[in-house]
Amino acid sequence: MAAPLLFYFDFISPYGYFASLRIEELAASHGRAVDWRPMLLGVSVMKVMGLKPLLDTPLKGDYIRRDVLRHARRDGIALGRDLAAPVGNPLPAARAFWWVKKQRPELAGALAHALYHAFWGEGRDLSTPQALATVALPAGLAPAELAAAAASEEAAQLLREAVAASLEAGIFGSPTIVVDGEPFWGADRLQDVDAWLRCGGW
């Protein structure tokens, strides 16, 4: 089987959520799997790039709120979050994810969907390890176990390494899909990813 598509995303990114709902079907149509790789926009965008959070940027923030709602309407995606509310803390979800991916990699994709759905579809607060225990989890994962993982130093270290690796790979935005070394940034680039897989590049 050919290499998986690398799917870099931040749980607080609505465009990452939109793309997460379509990436597996797209990958499977080309005989590929998805390698889920949460990163932190707070590190790449704010610390490394020196930019502001998207929704706090004058002019752009208003546009993005409008565009996210329009995208959701177009694709029939229910959004449970108020886009004017504080953006939330992705650390517990991202830490728990990387711990699960290491311990039980076969559950990683289902967990990414569960966490994304809880945050964006249901509008749940996931800003603490305890809050993760309220998420409807894939079979094989216990709520208390996930909460403990999110609070662990091991998970924190795994996330630090993952974020460093994502920066090393030049990843700065969510979602970014890497196809055989070729990066595509943005939920509106899935068609390009599809074409690239079909043509083997151009």
Add this chain to the structure above:
Amino acid sequence: MAAPLLFYFDFISPYGYFASLRIEELAASHGRAVDWRPMLLGVSVMKVMGLKPLLDTPLKGDYIRRDVLRHARRDGIALGRDLAAPVGNPLPAARAFWWVKKQRPELAGALAHALYHAFWGEGRDLSTPQALATVALPAGLAPAELAAAAASEEAAQLLREAVAASLEAGIFGSPTIVVDGEPFWGADRLQDVDAWLRCGGW
């Protein structure tokens, strides 16, 4: 005839160039005209939003250079500019454009294409009023006249007013296409513009 599509762009924006090559055909297929509105990313992005120029942003700059070349290859667009070179000064072209739009509005579209082609297709320097006189201009425009317009206080004032109006309208990126009040930012959103025109929104 229904209202024209408002096409906001900066002459230094490669994505604006890409979209400029397709926007008239798209508009015409829905019985619309195009209202060309050059603005200045240097004002919207840098002064108002407080961001850096795209190509100077760590991580993102490298991606954008790669993406621009990929987009050009995909669509068979020849680029005469080195993306690593300084980005250039869009003021003379934008000033001359607004002067011509006021004096001879019927030439505005042809002039936008001529200037964009000179800058991105041929890689010409357009950073001074004199340089504009080297551009292959639409019939009815004399090179010396365009150079004089670009250097005039009247043109500078027209551009200042246009930039202020674009900010007032919430425009921050190039290209931005506004369809009956609905803004779409990015050359990769032309499909959404097409769908919005077909459906009357969603």
